[in-house]
Amino acid sequence: MNTRLRQWLANQKVTSRFHPSWILIAVGASLAIGLLMWLLSESVFRHERPSPAVSVLPASTQRLPASEQQLSPPANDSALPAAEIIRTVRLGRAIFTDTQTYAKAYVGNGLNCVNCHLDAGRKPDSAPLWAAYGLFPMFRDKNHKVNTYEDRLAGCFRFSMNGRAPAYGSKEFVALMSYSYWLASGAPLGTELAGRGYPKLPPPQQEPDLVRGKQIFDTQCAICHGADGQGTRVGTRYAFPPLWGPHSFNAGAGMTQIKNAAGFIKANMPLGQGNTLSDQQAWDVAKYMTSQPRPADPRLGRP
Ligand code: HEC
Numbered sequence: 001m002n003t004r005l006r007q008w009l010a011n012q013k014v015t016s017r018f019h020p021s022w023i024l025i026a027v028g029a030s031l032a033i034g035l036l037m038w039l040l041s042e043s044v045f046r047h048e049r050p051s052p053a054v055s056v057l058p059a060s061t062q063r064l065p066a067s068e069q070q071l072s073p074p075a076n077d078s079a080l081p082a083a084e085i086i087r088t089v090r091l092g093r094a095i096f097t098d099t100q101t102y103a104k105a106y107v108g109n110g111l112n113c114v115n116c117h118l119d120a121g122r123k124p125d126s127a128p129l130w131a132a133y134g135l136f137p138m139f140r141d142k143n144h145k146v147n148t149y150e151d152r153l154a155g156c157f158r159f160s161m162n163g164r165a166p167a168y169g170s171k172e173f174v175a176l177m178s179y180s181y182w183l184a185s186g187a188p189l190g191t192e193l194a195g196r197g198y199p200k201l202p203p204p205q206q207e208p209d210l211v212r213g214k215q216i217f218d219t220q221c222a223i224c225h226g227a228d229g230q231g232t233r234v235g236t237r238y239a240f241p242p243l244w245g246p247h248s249f250n251a252g253a254g255m256t257q258i259k260n261a262a263g264f265i266k267a268n269m270p271l272g273q274g275n276t277l278s279d280q281q282a283w284d285v286a287k288y289m290t291s292q293p294r295p296a297d298p299r300l301g302r303p
């Protein structure tokens with residue numbers, strides 16, 4: 001024991017009801033109880049804390065912020081700035097899942113963003129937005145320049161949606177960026193996260209084949225996407241989106257590249273039965289789909 005402490009102890013009056021070392025024991029005990037309580041609360045309440053949207057865990061274990069509560073506006077007006085961002089995030093989600101309604105002026109086909117970015121842009125291996133947001137600005141070979149996130153969104157409007165991009169800074173772009181930002185909260189910047197983009201399949205063992213591809217299409221895909229691949233409408237809307245033809249993505253879209261199509265199909269199609277096709281089947285049906293007619297690449301006609 002150090003000498004000052006010993007002196008202090010010696011100076012304390014020892015009575016039948018009080019001994020100075022009791023103070024030390026009491027302090028020690030409270031510290032121990034405090035530590036115990038803290039450990040307990042850590043283990044019990046940890047799972048209730050908001051966790052980062054994504055981590056570098058394998059895609060299947062990633063926890064995505066999905067719940068409605070997180071998106072509902074605060075009840076009182078004192079939280080207006082918060083309400084405004086929530087409204088904007090919600091608009092972004094609406095545009096993403098129902099582009100036909102909320103960004104109608106910019107769409108030139110029958111698709112919605114969510115058709116190729118499943119589960120409102122959250123599903124791993126389906127080019128999820130939470131994995132994309134933190135990777136921009138990024139150099140892209142497609143246009144040989146550093147692309148901002150808005151540039152990337154513009155690309156999907158122009159090619160995948162066969163339309164034209166909203167103005168930079170427009171309410172549509174701000175909303176889509178806000179939604180992506182919200183999905184990506186907690187995710188690291190500049191890191192290629194598991195589940196980003198579409199999976200890269202190993203090269204096909206046999207040359208992808210149109211005849212085998214058509215067979216797979218007829219037996220596994222036509223039931224939803226239509227025997228002619230042009231989708232299935234209910235009223236004026238597509239219940240099942242067109243894979244080719246005038247209302248599908250155009251020839252400049254990423255989905256026309258067989259490697260993107262094969263990866264997307266392997267992981268996500270037939271809907272609800274992802275990863276049931278073999279890699280070869282995914283390559284074959286992707287070959288068949290990407291060989292079909294569709295709107296021209298706008299970079300060729302209208303520069
Ligand atoms: C026809 C399918 C299709 C549609 C519809 C579509 N996209 Fe995409 N999108 C793609 C493909 C293919 C990629 C490239 C994926 C890759 O690089 O692995 C992509 C990539 C992206 C990326 C970048 C992903 C990353 O990880 O780099 C964003 C952001 C994006 N799309 C947003 C949108 C938005 C917003 C819409 C609607 C306006 C939309 N997409 C509609 C097919 C589509």
Ligand code: HEC
Nearest residue numbers: 114115116118220221224240241242243265269270271285
């Ligand atoms: C049970 C119905 C169903 C089956 C079967 C099915 N799909 Fe789909 N597919 C969908 C739906 C619905 C979407 C849009 C998903 C969304 O919006 O969440 C979709 C989206 C797609 C897309 C992206 C959007 C587009 O229009 O290009 C492609 C490509 C695709 N499917 C290919 C296929 C292929 C190839 C097969 C067969 C191997 C197949 N699908 C089987 C229902 C189905």
